Amino acid sequence: MLSQKHSACILTAVLLLASASGCSVKTDNTASADPLTITVWTYYNGDQLELFNKLVSEFNDTTGRSLGITVESSSQGTVNDLETNVLASANGEVGASDMPNIFSAYADTAYTLDQMGLVMDLSDYFTKEERLAYIDNYLDEGDFSGDGNIKIFPVAKSTELLFLNDTDWRAFSDATGASYEDLSTIEGLVSTAETYYNWTDEQTPEKNDGRALFGRDAMANYLLLGAKQLGSPIFNTENGKMSLNFDKEVMRKLWDNYYVPYIKGYFSASGRFRSDDIKTGNIIGYVGSTSSATFFPTQVSLTDSESYDIALKVLPCPKFADGENYVVQQGAGLVVTKTEDDATVKACVEFLKWFTTPEHNISFCAGSGYLPVTKEANNMDTIRKSTASLSASMDSILTVAVDSVNSNQMYTTKAFDRGNDARQILSYGLSDLAAADRQTVEERLSGGQSLEDAAAEFLSDDYFEAWYQDTLKQLQAFEG
Numbered sequence: 461m462l463s464q465k466h467s468a469c470i471l472t473a474v475l476l477l478a479s480a481s482g483c484s485v486k487t488d489n490t491a492s493a494d495p496l497t498i499t500v501w502t503y504y505n506g507d508q509l510e511l512f513n514k515l516v517s518e519f520n521d522t523t524g525r526s527l528g529i530t531v532e533s534s535s536q537g538t539v540n541d542l543e544t545n546v547l548a549s550a551n552g553e554v555g556a557s558d559m560p561n562i563f564s565a566y567a568d569t570a571y572t573l574d575q576m577g578l579v580m581d582l583s584d585y586f587t588k589e590e591r592l593a594y595i596d597n598y599l600d601e602g603d604f605s606g607d608g609n610i611k612i613f614p615v616a617k618s619t620e621l622l623f624l625n626d627t628d629w630r631a632f633s634d635a636t637g638a639s640y641e642d643l644s645t646i647e648g649l650v651s652t653a654e655t656y657y658n659w660t661d662e663q664t665p666e667k668n669d670g671r672a673l674f675g676r677d678a679m680a681n682y683l684l685l686g687a688k689q690l691g692s693p694i695f696n697t698e699n700g701k702m703s704l705n706f707d708k709e710v711m712r713k714l715w716d717n718y719y720v721p722y723i724k725g726y727f728s729a730s731g732r733f734r735s736d737d738i739k740t741g742n743i744i745g746y747v748g749s750t751s752s753a754t755f756f757p758t759q760v761s762l763t764d765s766e767s768y769d770i771a772l773k774v775l776p777c778p779k780f781a782d783g784e785n786y787v788v789q790q791g792a793g794l795v796v797t798k799t800e801d802d803a804t805v806k807a808c809v810e811f812l813k814w815f816t817t818p819e820h821n822i823s824f825c826a827g828s829g830y831l832p833v834t835k836e837a838n839n840m841d842t843i844r845k846s847t848a849s850l851s852a853s854m855d856s857i858l859t860v861a862v863d864s865v866n867s868n869q870m871y872t873t874k875a876f877d878r879g880n881d882a883r884q885i886l887s888y889g890l891s892d893l894a895a896a897d898r899q900t901v902e903e904r905l906s907g908g909q910s911l912e913d914a915a916a917e918f919l920s921d922d923y924f925e926a927w928y929q930d931t932l933k934q935l936q937a938f939e940g
Contacts, residue, residue: 495530496807498561502535503542503792507754508828509535515820523814529807534560539792543569543880550578561799562808564792567601568883570612571700571875573795574604580796582610585809593834594816597789597870604700604875612793613812616821616830618750619777619787619864620681621857623735625744625760626773632656632744640773643745645781646686646717649674653726656744668905672728675737676718677748680886681788686714688871689783694935695882697874701940702882706932713780715890715924722894723901723918724911729891738770747777749790753829753857774856776864789870791830822846826854831861838862882938889931 504512516533524530536542546563548556550573559578573579591599594614602612622643632638636659642648653673661670676682687694692707721727731737734746739757753774761767777787796808814820818837825832826847832838837846840859844850850858873879897918904914917923 495524495528496803497530497532498804498807498811500531500533500794500811501542501546501560501563502533503537503539503564504535505537508751508830511824511827515815515824518820519811519814523810527807527810529810531811539564539566546573550576559797561804562794562796562811565612565795566792566880567612567872567875568878568880570602570793570795571604571877571879574611575700575877578798579611580798580805580808582613582796582805582809582812583608585805586610590813593836595833595835595838595865595870597872598793598833601789601872602793606699612795614791614793614833615812615815616751616825616828617789617791617833618830619789619861619870620678620685620747621750621753621777621860621864622745622747622775623738623753623756624773624775625738625770627768627770628741628744628760629773632659635659640775643775643778646778647781649778650717650721650726653721654724657724657726668725668911670725671741672726672743673745674721674727675729675734675743675746676727676891677734677746677752678790678887679718679891680883681790682718682747683714683886683890684873684883685786685788685871686717686780686783687711688786689780691784693873694886695873695876695879697876697879700876702876702879702938704932704935704939706928706935708928711928711931712924715927717780719890719894719927720919723898723915725898725901727894728898729895749829750831750857750861751791751829753854754827756853772853772856774853774860776860785868786871787864787868789872818842819846826850826858829854829857829861831858831865838865876938876940878938882935885931885934889934890927893927 500516502509502512513533516531520530536545542564545557546565546569549559565573570579598614598617599610601614603609604611636655638652638655642652656673657670661668684694687707687710690710690713692705692710694705696703696705718727728737728743730742731740733752733755734743734748735752735755735757737743738746739759739761741760741762756772757770759767759769779785794812796805799805816833818832818834821832821834822837822843823846824830826843826849832843836842840862843858844855901914901918905911
């Protein structure tokens with residue numbers, strides 16, 4: 461068999477001949493040498509992985525065949541598994557695989573690898589007209605230097621929505637008059653969660669055994685987006701350097717609207733993901749990524765033998781009542797590993813362009829809960845016309861998500877050195893504290909204390925101050 465280097469030379473020759481004849485690049489693989497193979501690592505699993513692999517196969521059988529390109533896809537497990545494996549490859553650790561040609565990455569991981577000189581800038585491989593086809597915010601996420609670079613290529617994005625077990629919500633709504641509109645603001649959500657706790661508490665003779673209404677999948681998103689909505693973003697980044705703005709008044713508002721209702725039992729988190737908590741009946745609503753939609757359960761399982769069917773209701777992510785109209789922008793992009801082999805880069809770009817054409821991008825997004833990345837495809841009429849297999853639930857999810865993207869400003873933090881570590885502090889500091897303290901409150905309630913007495917220690921100004929100062933000190937270590 462020919463070496464990859466030899467194959468790359470052949471592909472380069474084909475490109476030059478096609479350019480000289482004024483035609484697009486096209487060759488019949490059945491008459492060509494071995495194709496140039498590019499490897500792609502993702503964190504996709506379940507339906508998402510199946511859809512991605514199906515499209516990879518379609519590319520290989522069509523455009524890839526004509527251009528002499530074969531894509532090999534490999535799921536590395538979870539996002540954390542993928543990051544670990546990519547960094548192990550980048551550092552040349554013993555037993556690590558070779559770096560893939562393309563890999564999924566969030567901005568902080570991509571920035572770390574870019575600082576190691578391992579990320580390809582794709583800006584020269586796209587014309588101005590081609591770049592204009594993509595949603596501006598999505599391309600900007602991969603422009604670390606602010607001069608138009610494309611270090612992360614968007615292929616599928618997501619935002620956050622509110623997912624409800626509508627079956628149990630309607631029973632509560634019919635009994636109390638609660639409405640979907642009550643859940644449009646964070647303040648309204650907290651108030652409604654209190655009502656739900658009290659309503660469920662009244663259904664049993666025991667006291668203080670009400671149930672939580674709500675949970676969150678990504679605490680960092682709540683803190684970062686909430687601070688942005690309230691006009692005081694936590695991380696301000698320029699040229700990879702972060703300056704911290706941990707405003708105490710804003711942080712107190714965020715604390716009061718998550719930690720406090722959690723301590724009182726109105727919010728909860730017990731499973732690995734909040735969709736797990738929906739399945740067990742621990743909560744009836746959660747804020748999570750659109751891409752988590754495929755994991756929303758169809759039943760609540762109370763015991764091994766007792767379960768009932770539930771329906772899904774999708775609503776916009778609640779915002780602060782006095783906040784600005786920002787919604788979170790998330791979802792990893794694809795990064796091309798830096799190489800001097802231009803033929804390999806061009807092959808990678810051919811796949812990325814093919815995957816993000818409206819037809820193919822919508823095919824992936826319609827079954828996975830992700831959002832298309834081009835302006836043309838980010839339209840429900842286009843999405844519905846492009847797929848005949850759009851389920852009613854996915855239609856509802858994408859309808860709310862597309863409207864959220866089109867009617868709000870998208871927000872994601874810019875990458876900075878050790879940004880992922882800083883984000884981890886926000887991800888777990890508050891949520892872990894809330895979970896541990898709620899457990900203490902429950903133990904005190906079981907011992908006969910009132911909720912007021914059991915929670916008093918945790919609801920004081922001094923307790924908030926201690927959390928604030930500790931978190932501030934940890935975050936200051938990441939300032940540039």
